[in-house]
Amino acid sequence: MINICPLFSGSSGNSTYIEVNGTGILLDAGVSMKRIITALQRIGKSGSDLSALLITHEHIDHIQSLGAIARKFKIPVYATVNTWRTMYKSLGKIEKSQIKPVYEGQTETIGDLRFVAFSIPHDAAEPVGYTFSDGEKKLTVATDIGEMNDKVFLSLSGSDGILLEANHDIDMLLGGAYPYPLKKRIRGKYGHLSNDEAAATCARLVTLGTKTILLGHLSAENNSPEAALKTVSGSISDTGAQIGKDVYLDVILREQERELQTI
Ligand SMILES: [Zn+2]
Ligand SMILES: [Zn+2]
Structure with missing residues (x-):
């Protein structure tokens, strides 16, 4: 585990x-x-x-x-x-x-923990997400993603648990106070993932067996935990899966006293 x-x-x-x-x-x-x-x-x-x-x-x-x-x-x-x-x-x-x-x-091993990096589209030199494994369970962390591409999706698929970015609500971002170039950067291919994109990804992953979904890297200005949860839970429910029964879904706040959680 x-x-x-x-x-x-x-x-x-x-x-x-x-x-x-x-x-x-x-x-x-x-x-x-x-x-x-x-x-x-x-x-x-x-x-x-x-x-x-x-x-x-x-x-x-x-x-x-x-x-x-x-x-x-x-x-x-x-x-x-x-x-x-x-x-x-x-x-x-x-x-x-x-x-x-x-x-x-390339798989790296430390003790019983294995991890593999995968490249993500983001405006940094060589950004990656990571998939972790104990040989049985798979956990994937993918934040700071401009768009959901096949490569990132492939790394996420088959994960028992994921920590996925749900950075912004598109309407809040576009209607918000950020200057246009910054809005463009966030929306761009190398910026950040929207609630809608996270929701579509989560729905697909749930049909592939993902049971634990943590949403992270929420924007303080262009998102709210309620908006992220509503959007993502809506798409998951559309697959027929029940939140709280078939899938654990939660949003990670900026600074929150969370418990250690088992995947
Ligand atoms: Zn970041
Ligand atoms: Zn970044």
């Missing part, structure tokens, strides 16, 4: 704790180390329980305390080669032995 606890989610910072048989990793470190450690303590974990840090891409809401955590806990940090190239100089000193490149489609 795979345990997951999203600690922070959204453009103000992302970090998720994932664990298989006592091997824990942190996926992204987009808020201060102090806040991450406090959030870990809340679920009965400490920094020394971390076996690795995995990074999706170099945007600051994913790497703010990467350097600090790497130095403090001396753990390996996994990121794609071009992500390393882009962020390396901004991180402060990191030991060479801690720098671990990940390659799309």
Whole structure:
């Protein structure tokens, strides 16, 4: 079984704790180390329980305390080669032995936890999502996605649990206060996934057997937890699946005291 606890989610910072048989990793470190450690303590974990840090891409809401955590806990940090190239100089000193490149489609193993990176369309150097496995269950995390393409969908499909981006409600975004270029970036192929796109994806995944759906990276300005849940639950219900019975659906708030959840 795979345990997951999203600690922070959204453009103000992302970090998720994932664990298989006592091997824990942190996926992204987009808020201060102090806040991450406090959030870990809340679920009965400490920094020394971390076996690795995995990074999706170099945007600051994913790497703010990467350097600090790497130095403090001396753990390996996994990121794609071009992500390393882009962020390396901004991180402060990191030991060479801690720098671990990940390659799309290549399985890495830490303890009983396996993970594979897959590329995602987003305006970063070489952004990826990750699929985690304990050999039996599959958990996929995909946020910061401009559009749902075949490659991302293929990685998500067959997952028992997913953490998927539901960034914005299109009407709220277009009618909102953001300047036009920013609206265009968010809507673009390399921006962020809308509630509608997340809903269509979730409906397809549910028919393929996905049982746990967590929606994350919600925009504070252009979305609401209610809007995201309503849109996604509507599409899932259209498949005939019952929310709460056949499928667990929840939205991850920006900063929320969540429990460790088993997939
Ligand atoms: Zn982000
Ligand atoms: Zn990003």
